[in-house]
Amino acid sequence: MIFENIKLAMSSIRANKMRSFLTMLGMIIGISSVIAIVSLGDTMRSMVASEYENFGSGLAYAYISPPDDYYTENDLFTKEDGDQLKEAMDGKVTCVSFRNSSRTDVKFGRKKETVVLTGLAENPTEMKDPQIVYGRMLNDKDILDKKKFVVLESSTALNLYGQENAVGKTIKTTINNQVEELLVIGVYVNTDSALMKLMNGGSFAEAYIPESIMMSDNDSQWAIYFWMAKDQDMPQLQSKIRDYIARMKNQQVENVVCYSAQEEMGTIDSVLGSLSAVVGAIAAISLVVGGIGIMNIMLVSVTERTREIGIRKALGARTRDIMIQFLIEAAAISAAGGIIGTILGISVVAIGGLIVGVGVVVKPVVVLIAVAFSAIVGLGFGLYPAKKAAKKDPVEALRYE
Known part of the structure; x- marks a missing residue:
């Protein structure tokens, strides 16, 4: 059943390509911003550490x-x-x-x-x-x-x-x-x-x-x-x-x-680390905005597909099945936005490093946290539309025009 729900979610996304892409855009911008900003901070910290090594650690x-x-x-x-x-x-x-x-x-x-x-x-x-x-x-x-x-x-x-x-x-x-x-x-x-x-x-x-x-x-x-x-x-x-x-x-x-x-390096590293974390957290706010966009489009989707929901329930679909279907759709949109945003963020940092001639630092843990956070945001903001769809009365849904 789970694979059937995934197929339905993918079909819905493909049927509304432009709308789905615009919905993903908030996640794409959020993820790419977080990865680019945090990686820039880590790169600066690495460069400072390297330069102090050149001065001499003693x-x-x-x-x-x-x-x-x-x-x-x-x-x-x-x-x-x-x-x-x-x-x-x-x-x-x-x-x-x-x-x-x-x-x-x-x-x-x-x-x-x-x-x-x-x-x-x-x-x-x-x-x-x-x-x-x-x-x-x-x-x-x-x-x-x-x-x-x-x-x-x-x-x-x-x-x-x-x-x-x-x-x-x-x-x-x-x-x-x-x-x-x-x-x-x-x-x-x-x-x-x-x-x-x-x-x-x-x-x-x-x-x-x-x-x-x-x-x-x-x-x-x-x-x-x-x-x-x-x-x-x-x-x-x-x-x-x-x-x-x-x-x-x-x-x-x-x-x-x-x-x-070493003391100077520690002080600068601490300042750069704190600054990177704060700016990264501010950039992460756009992920919340992206999540609101997902909730909005999923509510529209639930309204548009009210009759489909009624037919599925009449054919024996359980409340849990309907809820999982819409949750998967929200998660798919969020995950796709996260993947594209990750690629974009890493690419921006890599290209910037090539232009200025420095080796960039992109920590896998930062990418994993950003993608995991985007998935949580997608599921969190997709939960309410999914519940709303699952609780629809099949008789009322079948009457919906």
Whole structure:
């Protein structure tokens, strides 16, 4: 009997194709919106996690926050402070930097390119480990000796010299208000994601130089950055660093702020997750609207088929059979809308990912929940019309014109 009811439901849907499609439209829009929005949020979370991994999972920074917000020279950090901190941590800190960078012009002859000039400290590949295609990356000796070397992005080299292999050539730029000539020792290919490129200044390429030529021993900065060795207890080491900085700077421990990339990532991930859930829930409201549309069209269908209901009851159909018939029809419309909406939502996310060049994240559990919710909505809103059809008096139904 169940298969007969399914055949009747399919026949009714095929007989009113346009009406059935318009009824499904609410479910299609609802399901595709939920899947697209939640998947977009998951993709953003995945991208942020990936970028923080690129920064280095052991990255952290510290600064002094005076209770009166009045900074003195003693509250700032010098290169000597960084060296002392690294030595005091006894190998638990692999790299200390001040993350110096500035947007500036680099020139070769009459050609000019705007780049983000980034200084790297000792153990530079902890800070940046680009894909070198020509020459080499900066090393510790370059930084200790304050070599006037630079590593360019391939696109910058191509624009300046007409070729990507610019190793051995020179550029001129301004550092600390002085014109400097830098020797190109390496060229790298930018493999950053779209998000990372946006964070680094959008259309401006990075060029890497020794941090030692960007700041003198007497220069000071408000924050100090450090990379912790692998397999370290991050909170414990952060606490140790806070205590050391407090003693070094003659400050109260509570005035020293030490924040890690993992903590930042957790905060951003939590915000993105909450935002995705809220926007997804708002989009899910359209599923309720779609359910109301299903109820409306099923009520119309019950009215139109009153005589059919009377004939079936006269031929022996039970109340339960009539109710199941209309419930199946409502569920079929809802399920079809859910399937089409799922395909549409995944397609929109996939196409968007291809356009911006990022890998999208579509979790199967999100698809299952969205489709299950649409089925529940279809059955829930189809229940009242089904009951109304099942309770019709066969005599009155046969008299209906």
